[in-house]
Amino acid sequence: MTAQKHVLDYSYYPGCSLHASAKEYDESTQGLFKALHIGLTEVPDWLCCGATPAHNVDELLSLSLCAKNLELAKGVEGDLAVACAACFSRLKTTQHKLEIDPEKRRQVEFAIDAPFADGKKVKHLLEILARDFGLERLAEAVKKPLSDLKVACYYGCLLTRPPEVPELDCIEAPTIMEKVIEAAGAQTVSWSHRLECCGANFTLSRPGVVLKLSADILASARDAGADCIMVACPLCHGNLDIRQQEIEEATGEHFGLPVFYMTQLLALAVGVRESKLGLDSMIVNPLPLLKKKGLV
Amino acid sequence: MKNTKMTLSARTMNLDFVRKVEKLSGTSVRRCFQCGKCSAGCPMRSFMEHPPNRVVRLLQLGQYERVLAGRSIWYCASCETCSTRCPNKVDLAAIMDALRKCSWDARGPSKESFVQLANRIFIENVRTYGRQYEMRLAAVFNVKSGQFLKDIMLGPSLLAKGKLKMFHQKNRNIHEIEKIFSRIEELRRKGGAL
Numbered sequence: 001m002t003a004q005k006h007v008l009d010y011s012y013y014p015g016c017s018l019h020a021s022a023k024e025y026d027e028s029t030q031g032l033f034k035a036l037h038i039g040l041t042e043v044p045d046w047l048c049c050g051a052t053p054a055h056n057v058d059e060l061l062s063l064s065l066c067a068k069n070l071e072l073a074k075g076v077e078g079d080l081a082v083a084c085a086a087c088f089s090r091l092k093t094t095q096h097k098l099e100i101d102p103e104k105r106r107q108v109e110f111a112i113d114a115p116f117a118d119g120k121k122v123k124h125l126l127e128i129l130a131r132d133f134g135l136e137r138l139a140e141a142v143k144k145p146l147s148d149l150k151v152a153c154y155y156g157c158l159l160t161r162p163p164e165v166p167e168l169d170c171i172e173a174p175t176i177m178e179k180v181i182e183a184a185g186a187q188t189v190s191w192s193h194r195l196e197c198c199g200a201n202f203t204l205s206r207p208g209v210v211l212k213l214s215a216d217i218l219a220s221a222r223d224a225g226a227d228c229i230m231v232a233c234p235l236c237h238g239n240l241d242i243r244q245q246e247i248e249e250a251t252g253e254h255f256g257l258p259v260f261y262m263t264q265l266l267a268l269a270v271g272v273r274e275s276k277l278g279l280d281s282m283i284v285n286p287l288p289l290l291k292k293k294g295l296v
Numbered sequence: 297m298k299n300t301k302m303t304l305s306a307r308t309m310n311l312d313f314v315r316k317v318e319k320l321s322g323t324s325v326r327r328c329f330q331c332g333k334c335s336a337g338c339p340m341r342s343f344m345e346h347p348p349n350r351v352v353r354l355l356q357l358g359q360y361e362r363v364l365a366g367r368s369i370w371y372c373a374s375c376e377t378c379s380t381r382c383p384n385k386v387d388l389a390a391i392m393d394a395l396r397k398c399s400w401d402a403r404g405p406s407k408e409s410f411v412q413l414a415n416r417i418f419i420e421n422v423r424t425y426g427r428q429y430e431m432r433l434a435a436v437f438n439v440k441s442g443q444f445l446k447d448i449m450l451g452p453s454l455l456a457k458g459k460l461k462m463f464h465q466k467n468r469n470i471h472e473i474e475k476i477f478s479r480i481e482e483l484r485r486k487g488g489a490l
Contacts, residue, residue, distance in 0.1 A: 016427045019427070020430045020459065020460070020461045021430055021454070022459075023459065045469045046427075047422070047473055050422065051428075053414065053415040053418035054418075054422070056393060056415055057415055057419075058400075059320070059393060059397070060480055061419070061476075061480055064480060068473075101322065107483060107488070157373070157374075157377070161380055162376050195377075197340070200375070201373075201418075202373065204434065205411045205437070207446075209340070209371075212342075242450060242454070242459075280457070281458060282457075283454075283457065
């Protein structure tokens with residue numbers, strides 16, 4: 001597909017997980033954006049943003065890794081599209097901190113041996129779909145409405161935080177995920193744990209934390225009558241999907257909730273082929289639900 | 297708290313440490329008026345011996361050694377709910393980062409070693425590969441933490457689903473990444489960075 005055919009063009013920072021444990025997020029993002037004629041050009045040689053471990057113990061390292069990525073992204077045209085909520089939060093935080101703190105900026109510029117490349121707009125995929133592309137156009141592109149599918153939209157922690165960089169949506173009561181998936185015809189449920197932490201990277205060091213916090217989230221979604229959960233973060237997905245069976249065994253409760261990336265559901269709605277959605281990578285099998293709703 | 301008796305004096309207030317944390321975090325420790333809203337919303341409070349507002353109170357009272365020796369700072373998930381809801385704009389998540397850095401740099405006496413180990417391997421992986429190598433992260437963590445069988449039951453299904461990559465390509469610009477790490481070390485040696 002040539003660039004002229006694209007209605008919008010972005011540089012793309014997938015983040016580490018999208019090349020491994022969250023490959024279905026990458027796959028469905030590429031499929032969805034292609035179907036919507038939105039161009040994505042991956043930033044060459046991008047590196048890890050440092051995620052939580054880097055800023056936890058070494059802020060300068062965290063800021064420098066993100067600044068290096070922003071410098072690499074400068075070479076690719078278009079605003080920077082980011083899929084992972086944690087990468088998104090780190091990149092935005094770096095821009096904010098280096099803007100307001102000349103001393104930190106000086107140290108980071110020394111570390112990356114380059115002037116800080118500011119000015120690139122960092123956007124989460126949700127923002128691109130809801131605002132740049134637009135909800136109306138998205139609704140028009142829907143070929144297979146997700147009507148009858150009750151979705152619990154799970155934001156997790158980092159899509160709307162930190163509070164100084166609140167550009168995605170309202171910090172405490174965001175609605176952007178609901179709006180996007182409702183544009184695809186789905187129903188959304190009202191539930192209590194939309195913004196509660198899933199246990200994040202304790203999945204490696206202290207999985208007991210994840211079992212407790214993610215169990216509460218799954219129970220809340222189930223009790224609200226949801227058929228499935230929709231996420232926009234690979235770590236949230238890992239905790240709710242990969243550990244779901246373990247959580248069921250630990251709590252003795254049954255959830256059976258497929259956990260979709262938002263791009264998987266949207267791609268399904270706009271008619272991307274089922275084999276391009278990465279549905280077979282999900283641990284909780286989504287096919288019985290999708291068959292029941294007549295979507296596959 | 298086990299030991300509730302403390303003696304306060306100008307000497308025990310350890311204002312230098314408070315100033316260091318404030319410089320590192322870019323926020324005020326002293327501005328906290330102990331409303332407790334941070335602890336009310338903290339998803340991790342049940343895993344902490346000192347809930348977030350008490351961490352700040354202990355700092356205000358100069359009792360930072362008790363904070364650094366404990367688990368609370370390592371059981372913070374960096375979800376930033378506290379910073380989002382603080383009515384007095386204390387960025388508690390940044391204070392937690394600063395405290396962890398102090399403990400990390402001092403190779404401090406914290407009781408929580410698994411979280412620190414996971415962080416260390418994660419950062420090592422970035423330095424060695426440029427991008428995160430999830431398979432190695434989990435494997436090295438299991439070996440070094442002595443939990444050889446941890447999550448072993450997840451392995452086969454993750455492999456079958458293609459979610460675990462056995463081999464990982466290093467970034468082409470790995471030399472530039474190494475330079476970032478070494479320049480930061482150089483800056484610290486010269487005392488030019490926190």
